[in-house]
Amino acid sequence: MPERTDHLGHLEHLDVRKTYKLFVGGAFPRSESGRSYAVRAADGSLLANAALASRKDARDAVVAARGALAGWAGTTAYNRGQVLYRVAEMLEGRRAQFAEEVAAAEGLRAGAARRTVDASVDRLVWYAGWSDKVAQVLGASNPVAGPYFNFSVPEPTGVVAVLAPQSSSLLGLVSVVAPVVVTGNTVVVVASEERPLPAVDLAEVLATADVPPGALNVLTGRTSELAPVLAGHMDVDGIDLTGADPSSRAELERLAAANVKRVVATDEDLARTPSLRRLRAFVEIKTVWHPVGI
Amino acid sequence: MTGIETTESTRAAAGPVFDYAPAPESRDIVRLDPQYGLFIDGEFVPAAEGRTFTTINPATEEPLAAVAEAGPADVERAVAAARAAYEGAWGRMRGRDRAKYLFRIARIVQERSRELAVLESLDNGKPIRESRDVDLPLVAAHFFYYAGWADKLELAGFGPQPRPLGVAGQVIPWNFPLLMAAWKLAPALACGNTCVLKPAETTPLSALFLAQICQEAGLPPGTVNVLTGAGGTGAALVSHPGVDKVAFTGSTEVGKEIRKAVAGTHKRLTLELGGKAANVIFEDAPVDQAIEGIVNGIFFNQGHVCCAGSRLLVQESVADLVIDRLRERLTTLRLGDPLDKNTDIGAINSAEQLDKIRLLADVGSEEGAQRWSPPCELPSRGFWFAPTIFTGVSQSHRIAREEIFGPVLSVLTFRTPEEAVAKANNTPYGLSAGVWTEKGSRILWMAQKLEAGVVWANTYNRFDPTSPFGGYQESGFGREGGRQGLEAYLDV
Structure with a gap:
């Protein structure tokens, strides 16, 4: 866009451009490797240079996620819901910015980009509400045939790596991350490789929405480089392969076998209201027995 | 409660008693x-x-x-x-x-x-x-x-x-x-x-x-x-x-x-x-927590609580201990200005409700139960009722059967768990109940036997939007x- 000048020929306001960095442990570091890569709009023009996360960055993010797990999983469901709802509030307040970013990243017209952002807000609100309801739908008291009180409750699986969808840069990202976080897992998400900027913007939203540092970490870079590290990482408990190249899925699943990771590899129409599938994917059902008697 | 007095035992244990300065909310x-x-x-x-x-x-x-x-x-x-x-x-x-x-x-x-x-x-x-x-x-x-x-x-x-x-x-x-x-x-x-x-x-x-x-x-x-x-x-x-x-x-x-x-x-x-909930204290109950639970159960919100633990059922072996401790605890409750942040017991909601409470408390005395309240000066204006405990209550007393909806606790005793259940369920109501014991299996056994929509174990008057409530x-x-x-x- 040509810059506007005043009557003296001075620029009215020259844009201060943002540096797009990683989001790890609540901070915004560059890649430890010092690498970056050019991110281009749908029309081929240069948008920005994003950090090209290294395998070391991925491992650092896992450390941050592991460190945040006990606190986040131990937070009351009510509190986690409030935090996720706060994320929706923050996103709502920056709709215009996100609509521009999504339009540029995905080549959408303005109206379609706005609707995508609105859908992302709604998706966050939908998942926020699940925080204190998922146990009421997935849990149960079990009428065992004996003098025992027996109940089953869902608990978070742990640290979950998520490969975000490649095409849908914001709605896709929110749709795969929110269900994992709301149940108490902590997350390392690899943003869409070609459309990573809305993910970095979302990290800025997370940083101002009371999400504890490390609960949600965002990496930008080459999915094919980072995915094997995360899939084979012994301190990652689950992985969502949605954004992986289909040809790499089998190999990633084999890597995930190393510590018996829970693996989700699903093609879901992310534009539709979700099912419970992703909420169920990364929870463990814990059953407790206790005798009944005088 | 202005001018708190303590029993001899607490005075001896605690030394001089300092009164609270008013801490009114604006x-x-x-x-x-x-x-x-x-x-x-x-x-x-x-x-x-x-x-x-x-x-x-x-x-x-x-x-x-x-x-x-x-x-x-x-x-x-x-x-x-x-x-x-x-x-x-x-x-x-x-x-x-x-x-x-x-x-x-x-x-x-x-x-x-x-x-x-x-x-x-x-x-x-x-x-x-x-x-x-x-x-x-x-x-x-x-x-x-x-x-x-x-x-x-x-x-x-x-x-x-x-x-x-x-x-x-x-x-x-x-x-x-x-x-x-x-x-x-x-x-x-x-x-x-x-x-x-x-x-x-x-x-x-x-x-x-x-x-x-x-x-x-x-x-x-x-x-x-x-x-x-x-x-x-x-x-x-x-x-x-x-x-x-x-x-x-x-x-x-x-x-x-x-x-x-x-x-x-x-x-x-x-x-x-309405309700007439039993709050059941077994001899192995954690006594300090149980005392707090009893107080919270009946004096929370001046006892204007449908699920109030208005019938205290204490196992006979610990009844004297529990009642003594309860009386001590009651002397520290502060009754007065509802807007004072130190206040434990506020005003009775209306003159009409105060009349009902007074009537039933008087019936309690007339029917032979022993009435006790801590020394407690009531404000001269407004509707007030001192926290009150009746001991020696039997199941046929009106204060053991009717909902008082005020800061009045009726104390009964039992010997066996079966007797506790029978007495607890001896009411046309069935909103809530409390159980205090260190034994988990007994909690769950009691929870199965009690005819009440909510059973609190080693706690009382807990509410949460995720938790169904009803009778x-x-x-x-x-x-x-x-x-x-x-x-x-x-x-x-």
């Missing part, structure tokens, strides 16, 4: 209008017949405001407004947008919670510590919880397309005015119903503030209507043919009248009525809270 945070109208179709309007009544501060008897008294014509208009909203904006709205309105209400309640807490203490007489730390957080949480259901009802386990019922007529009591309004409105709205709410005669103000919050949240007109008034207003509302669902919280006596009034109609009904037997039917609480407002 009353100025609440700005009251001299007069309040009914909230119908999104507007505050006077009653059609122009009648008003005065609501007072029960701690001082000072008038707070004049409030419109709704008559049959107002009920007609409110039900019509609710019907129009049901067939219009609210009824057509997508669940996710209903959710957003409820989230807005939750947020505004959170933002204005200090003001609402002071208002509630002014109109109700409850200690600010309770309205601030219990009532208001639960109100916001309740709206937050049910907001989250509004856009996912098809996954709540009531079938693929659960439908709302229509217009809900909701009558609530004076003991938790704003919280009961939240318990009624939040699930009803989440499910897509519209509401006509009738707050209690002695505590109309917080429901009217909640109506203002509905306006502030931009809720479509007619979705929530608030009719202030007395028993006649409530009776007109529940018997109005345009009402599809009646929800009532209050006395068993009125609940039975309402059940008769809706007999033979299409109306769905839920009732949350067995004459304590009513239907549940409020939790996933189960949706059922009362769905055509399933």
